[in-house]
Amino acid sequence: MSDSREGLPAQRRWMTVLQKVGTPLVSAALAVLVGSIIIWASGYDAGAAFAALFKGSLGGPKQIGDTILRAIPLIFTGLAVGYGFRAGLFNIGAEGQLFLGGLAAAWLGVVLAGLPWIIVVPIMIIASALAGAAWAFIPAILKARIGAHEVITTMMFTYIGRYLVSWLVIGPLKAPGQIPQTVAIPPEAQLPRIQELFSAGTLEALPFLQLGRAHLGIVVAVLMAVLVWVILKYTTLGYENRAVGFNPWASETAGISVQWTTVKALCISGALAGLAGSVEVMGVHHRLFDQFSSGFGFTGIAVALLAKNHPIGVIPAALLFGALSAGAGTMQFEADVPQKIILIIQALVIFFVAAEEIVLWFVRRRQKEAMSHAG
Amino acid sequence: MPVLELREITKVFPGVIANERVSLELEKGEIVALLGENGAGKTTLMNVVYGLLSADGGEILMDGEPAKIKSPRQAIDHGIGMVHQHFMLVEPLTVTENIVLGREPGRLGVIDFKIARERVIEISQRYGLKIDPDARIEDLSVGMQQRVEILKALFQGARVLILDEPTAVLTPQEVRELFGVVRSLVDEGLSVVFITHKLEEVMAVADRIVVMRDGRVVGETRPEDTDEIGLARMMVGRDVVLRVEKPVSTCGDTVLEVSDLHADDERGLEAVKGVSFSVCGGEVVAVAGVSGNGQTELVDCIVGLRRPTGGTMHLKGKDITHASARSSIEAGVSHIPEDRHRRGLVLEFDLAENLILGDHRTPPYSTRGLLHPKAVTTMARKRIDDYDVRTPSEKVIASNLSGGNQQKLVVAREIGRDPELLVAAQPTRGLDVGAIEFVHRQILDERAEGKAVLLVSLELEEVLSLADRILVMYEGRIVREFTADEADEETLGYYMTGGGGVKLDDDARQAGPIESGGDA
Numbered sequence: 022m023s024d025s026r027e028g029l030p031a032q033r034r035w036m037t038v039l040q041k042v043g044t045p046l047v048s049a050a051l052a053v054l055v056g057s058i059i060i061w062a063s064g065y066d067a068g069a070a071f072a073a074l075f076k077g078s079l080g081g082p083k084q085i086g087d088t089i090l091r092a093i094p095l096i097f098t099g100l101a102v103g104y105g106f107r108a109g110l111f112n113i114g115a116e117g118q119l120f121l122g123g124l125a126a127a128w129l130g131v132v133l134a135g136l137p138w139i140i141v142v143p144i145m146i147i148a149s150a151l152a153g154a155a156w157a158f159i160p161a162i163l164k165a166r167i168g169a170h171e172v173i174t175t176m177m178f179t180y181i182g183r184y185l186v187s188w189l190v191i192g193p194l195k196a197p198g199q200i201p202q203t204v205a206i207p208p209e210a211q212l213p214r215i216q217e218l219f220s221a222g223t224l225e226a227l228p229f230l231q232l233g234r235a236h237l238g239i240v241v242a243v244l245m246a247v248l249v250w251v252i253l254k255y256t257t258l259g260y261e262n263r264a265v266g267f268n269p270w271a272s273e274t275a276g277i278s279v280q281w282t283t284v285k286a287l288c289i290s291g292a293l294a295g296l297a298g299s300v301e302v303m304g305v306h307h308r309l310f311d312q313f314s315s316g317f318g319f320t321g322i323a324v325a326l327l328a329k330n331h332p333i334g335v336i337p338a339a340l341l342f343g344a345l346s347a348g349a350g351t352m353q354f355e356a357d358v359p360q361k362i363i364l365i366i367q368a369l370v371i372f373f374v375a376a377e378e379i380v381l382w383f384v385r386r387r388q389k390e391a392m393s394h395a396g
Numbered sequence: 397m398p399v400l401e402l403r404e405i406t407k408v409f410p411g412v413i414a415n416e417r418v419s420l421e422l423e424k425g426e427i428v429a430l431l432g433e434n435g436a437g438k439t440t441l442m443n444v445v446y447g448l449l450s451a452d453g454g455e456i457l458m459d460g461e462p463a464k465i466k467s468p469r470q471a472i473d474h475g476i477g478m479v480h481q482h483f484m485l486v487e488p489l490t491v492t493e494n495i496v497l498g499r500e501p502g503r504l505g506v507i508d509f510k511i512a513r514e515r516v517i518e519i520s521q522r523y524g525l526k527i528d529p530d531a532r533i534e535d536l537s538v539g540m541q542q543r544v545e546i547l548k549a550l551f552q553g554a555r556v557l558i559l560d561e562p563t564a565v566l567t568p569q570e571v572r573e574l575f576g577v578v579r580s581l582v583d584e585g586l587s588v589v590f591i592t593h594k595l596e597e598v599m600a601v602a603d604r605i606v607v608m609r610d611g612r613v614v615g616e617t618r619p620e621d622t623d624e625i626g627l628a629r630m631m632v633g634r635d636v637v638l639r640v641e642k643p644v645s646t647c648g649d650t651v652l653e654v655s656d657l658h659a660d661d662e663r664g665l666e667a668v669k670g671v672s673f674s675v676c677g678g679e680v681v682a683v684a685g686v687s688g689n690g691q692t693e694l695v696d697c698i699v700g701l702r703r704p705t706g707g708t709m710h711l712k713g714k715d716i717t718h719a720s721a722r723s724s725i726e727a728g729v730s731h732i733p734e735d736r737h738r739r740g741l742v743l744e745f746d747l748a749e750n751l752i753l754g755d756h757r758t759p760p761y762s763t764r765g766l767l768h769p770k771a772v773t774t775m776a777r778k779r780i781d782d783y784d785v786r787t788p789s790e791k792v793i794a795s796n797l798s799g800g801n802q803q804k805l806v807v808a809r810e811i812g813r814d815p816e817l818l819v820a821a822q823p824t825r826g827l828d829v830g831a832i833e834f835v836h837r838q839i840l841d842e843r844a845e846g847k848a849v850l851l852v853s854l855e856l857e858e859v860l861s862l863a864d865r866i867l868v869m870y871e872g873r874i875v876r877e878f879t880a881d882e883a884d885e886e887t888l889g890y891y892m893t894g895g896g897g898v899k900l901d902d903d904a905r906q907a908g909p910i911e912s913g914g915d916a
Contacts (some may be wrong), residue, residue, distance in 0.1 A: 179916045255766060255767050255769070256766055257762050260749070263742075264747070267742045267743070267745065268744075271738065271739050271740060271741055271753065272742070273701065274699070274701065274740070275721070276725045276726075278720075278722075380717075
């Protein structure tokens with residue numbers, strides 16, 4: 022008896038790590054498996070499809086760069102949704118906060134033209150976070166004060182945000198010309214591509230640095246993931262956030278203001294989503310237009326789910342979704358499988374993560390078998 | 397041949413053996429009490445029998461035949477019924493609707509409520525379990541709700557009835573009624589497994605007593621062959637002091653002063669109707685009363701979770717009438733909440749995280765918003781040691797602890813904070829004798845250190861053994877005050893249930909502001 026107790030901590034730690042990482046991995050694998058069956062049943066060559074998918078997402082430095090490029094906004098929105106979940110809040114409106122963040126960056130980038138990048142870039146990043154937070158603030162206050170459900174309010178604010186941007190790019194902020202978009206931000210307000218940081222010679226010598234369109238936003242994204250992790254684990258802010266998320270009654274009893282924590286959590290979530298908008302503007306499009314986000318705010322929900330709301334886990338989860346989206350084109354081009362199939366695979370990943378019990382059932386059965394062999 | 401036989405049941409949870417080759421027999425018409433501390437594996441064993449958990453080894457036999465029980469549905473089909481600690485009733489539905497739920501009589505999906513109602517009445521008469529078949533669950537007392545659960549099991553054809561800690565939520569009267577019901581059930585040929593950790597109940601109701609400790613059966617006896625001391629020793633594995641001895645109170649300065657306090661409950665009805673009392677340092681004052689007479693609201697006010705609608709509260713002379721929960725903690729009030737799962741712990745947090753809950757904003761655990769994991773770990777290890785929380789490490793998630801250890805964790809945090817006033821609401825509810833003894837000792841240690849303790853409890857024995865003064869609360873008022881040696885269970889019970897109610901208002905006024913060596 023005492024032996025088994027002493028063996029407990031190490032074993033349990035191993036078990037929790039396995040469960041934390043194992044379930045999402047198994048979920049992703051199951052999604053690929055079921056996805057192949059669907060591709061095959063639709064009359065396509067599943068092998069060729071996945072080969073093309075792989076080639077288009079990880080086949081070379083340029084393709085890897087493409088995967089990273091698409092993962093960058095998803096890291097931010099995944100962090101945003103995950104942080105909210107940790108306080109028991111479902112910020113379904115990251116998309117709207119992202120639009121406001123993009124708007125702030127696109128506007129300031131032009132307004133501040135002429136200033137050096139060391140000043141402009143931080144201002145744009147901070148402003149976009151504030152804009153995202155501001156867009157989450159009203160739903161947050163409504164939640165804290167009168168209990169209005171954040172799923173409804175943040176969603177509604179997404180519509181307001183999107184159409185506000187639509188109107189601005191065809192109206193007040195429209196650049197001269199036919200296309201409804203804003204004026205491009207100057208180079209010193211942009212996040213450069215990674216390969217632009219190196220000389221042609223270096224790139225020649227180290228071809229894996231030729232990461233195509235991948236930009237420096239990835240560095241900001243990874244730093245932000247680490248920062249969010251530190252906040253959750255090592256600050257009273259994060260501690261109260263988690264406490265309220267798990268048990269608001271016990272938190273209240275311990276003198277934590279549940280309302281104030283709710284407001285802070287939604288605003289921080291909004292700030293992270295706002296950052297997604299700014300990196301898209303600063304790193305990819307360099308201007309704002311109607312369709313500058315392809316639903317990154319919503320995909321962020323899936324990323325957070327897959328990462329089990331863990332800030333570091335958000336990075337690989339976003340990379341997976343980035344890879345799927347990067348490889349979709351190649352898959353259509355080379356294996357003649359419609360791009361939309363990728364959406365099915367994405368949905369399956371979400372399905373299997375959400376249906377964790379199914380996956381856990383597999384895992385447990387294997388453990389049980391292992392145990393009975395051991396016994 | 398036994399109705400139910402368990403052979404060498406083994407159940408392993410990751411890292412813990414909950415049941416280790418447990419064997420048990422239950423004869424027809426027999427009441428077996430399954431006695432053991434929290435975490436001894438009683439409930440786990442019965443959840444295996446009821447199909448909620450699957451055993452890792454061993455077998456279950458019904459009437460001598462091996463029975464495969466993989467779900468509650470199969471258990472019910474084998475004639476096994478179980479009444480859980482937490483009822484599983486649909487509150488807005490009626491008694492009849494709840495009882496027939498899942499096995500509704502009728503055709504083509506149309507429920508025949510007339511037949512259903514008749515069958516419920518028939519069963520309730522046969523076993524002498526009186527109930528109104530048309531009452532809504534939410535309008536019933538806890539004791540009546542339990543009766544509905546029992547009727548439901550009988551309706552489903554139970555021959556073996558498992559009662560998991562059935563008295564935990566009942567008043568003394570309801571407990572006596574329950575024992576009567578259990579007796580009439582076995583007279584009708586049923587067999588009952590009665591899970592409990594309360595010694596006097598075992599002595600009162602069981603035909604045979606099976607004692608479990610650390611997942612194993614450590615002994616079997618009959619009430620006539622033993623006494624409470626002997627049972628406690630078997631259960632805990634050492635000698636236990638059932639009644640605490642304490643020196644005479646040395647009352648210091650007034651710590652808590654409550655005067656003419658009024659407060660509403662969730663529905664906006666006045667629940668505390670002008671309560672005045674004081675607690676001084678080195679004194680335990682107990683509030684006794686039947687559940688729902690305003691004690692919860694009173695406690696909520698004192699710890700800052702509820703705004704009083706009138707009156708004042710002072711802690712060491714400082715006005716805390718409108719203090720928030722946070723400033724109440726900072727002023728030196730500790731609170732062992734009534735419902736530890738809901739208010740006492742964050743079950744998903746590890747033990748260290750739970751131990752700083754409420755203190756997480758203050759040094760040494762954090763400065764300027766940054767937590768100091770080292771200080772937290774050091775403190776957590778010390779508290780776990782000092783308060784004998786049984787755990788392999790402070791990194792264990794709180795939900796993995798047994799109920800007793802969870803309560804010890806709350807006690808460790810709240811007393812470890814070294815408060816001026818300790819408000820302990822039902823501090824030993826659901827605990828076994830070993831843990832009760834421990835919590836009682838901690839409360840008396842606080843008293844010996846000159847701290848003030850306000851104890852709210854439904855357990856009269858606890859009130860009588862710990863308190864220096866006892867305030868009886870009835871319908872939102874303090875109707876009577878006793879010193880420890882004036883009171884006994886009968887008298888307390890009389891006033892708790894509204895005895896002397898004719899003069900209620902006079903009594904309330906007489907028992908009004910109570911001087912206890914402090915200023916008024």
